[in-house]
Structures are given as C-alpha cells and as structure tokens.
Amino acid sequence: MTEKDLALAAGWIKNSRHTIALTGAGVSVDSGIPDFRSPGGLWSKYNPMEYAAIETFRSDPAKVWTMLTEMIDVLTTAIPNAGHKGLTDLESMGLLQGIVTQNIDNLHQFAGAKKVIEYHGNASSFTCMMCGESYEAESFRSKYEQGVNWPPKCGKCDHFLKPDIIFFGEAIPPEAAKESHDLALKSDLMLVVGTSAEVYPAAGLPAITRANGGRVIEINRMQTRLSGHGADLSLIGSSTQIIPRMVSMLSEQ
C-alpha cells in the first residue's frame, strides 16, 4: 500500500455523502481472535459444517457446546484494537454512518461504535430452543468460570441454551438483513475491512453499493476476490495500522 493510495482513500471518505463499513474476522485478529477459517483457527479443529450446523445443535447440543466453550474462551479475553477504535473515530467525526459486521465478538460496540448491525448475531445473549426464554450470557459467568453447571441450561425447562449467533441452516436476522441492504443502497462509499466477502448474503453488499454508482475500498491483509474487481481501491495491510493512519490524515485536513 502506498501513501498515495492512503491519501486517495482518505479523500474519498472525506467527500462521500454516506459511508458504511462491512467488517469481518480480519478486524479482530489483532485483538487475539484468530480467523476461525485460518490454520489453527476454530474450524481447523471442529468441522463447521458439523459443529456450526443448527441440526447438530438440535440433536446433540452438548457436543456443540464443546466447540462453543472454546469459542467463548477466545471471545472473553479479546479487547478492541486500533482498527475498531479508528472506525469509531470516523463515526464520531461524522465520516462513517454505520458498521455492518459479520463478527460475533462485540468488539465494535466495546470500542464505542454507535451504529452496528450484527449480521451473524451475538454471543452476549442465550436463548432456549425449547421455550424461547432469553438470558444475558453474563448471568452465566460464574458457572462458566467454575465449569460447574456448564454448559448453560434453561432455568424453566432445563434444555441447553443456544448463544444468539447464527448457525449454518439459520436465516440472517431479517432486521439486520434489511437494514444492511438499505444502508448499502444508500451509501456512496463502502469500506470492506478484514473480510474476503465470500460468504453470502453479506458478500453481496459491496456490489449493491457499486451498482448504485458508489465506491468500494477494501482493507485487508491479503488480496481477495474483490481486489481489482469488486473494489475500486485495495489497501493491503492490517486494519489495525491502516485505519488509524486514515483517521490522522482526516483529522489534519
């Protein structure tokens, strides 16, 4: 990535009318959450087609909870990094109108972002698949820490609870799907950060913005299928470094 490209991106952000960010696993890697798909990530140990499938949860929730407990171990130790904070800075400066995230780690919210649409749900609440009762994940913290009466069960009907994250075989929450589609339509600039934009329907959002004459800036550690095709500009590098540099460029102007 050249200084010229960075300045070009900053200029587009400054002059855009409505900018949103689409974020994925890459923004949270520097917070200590390895991309589940990467070597050594969660999916190298647990086959996601099995462990992240809603049918498996329905038939054998205890089995899926071995994977979920490891996932929660990773999520609970993570804190927002300079990339999350930089996006919040852009929002505070009035230069970013929303974040659509595929992450379930809450790190955008912890970094203070106001408008966050969670495409794949959130691990901070649990729901009983049997009776529909909802619980704050936090209320199970001591059980989790002590490993007693864990995995969590419903206080009403004793069924295993499910975190409110989207499993394979489950639909994207309709409100999140609609709101992000509307935002993509409305935007004249989309920052695609730390995601290879390969998993639909989130992967379709950059094309919606472009079809309406908007631009797409990709920020990723490596080239993706968007580079040179679905993106107008690709900044290759870590979002932890690139976004704060953009923020300081825009603050100086």
Ligand SMILES: [Zn+2]
């Ligand atoms: Zn229940």
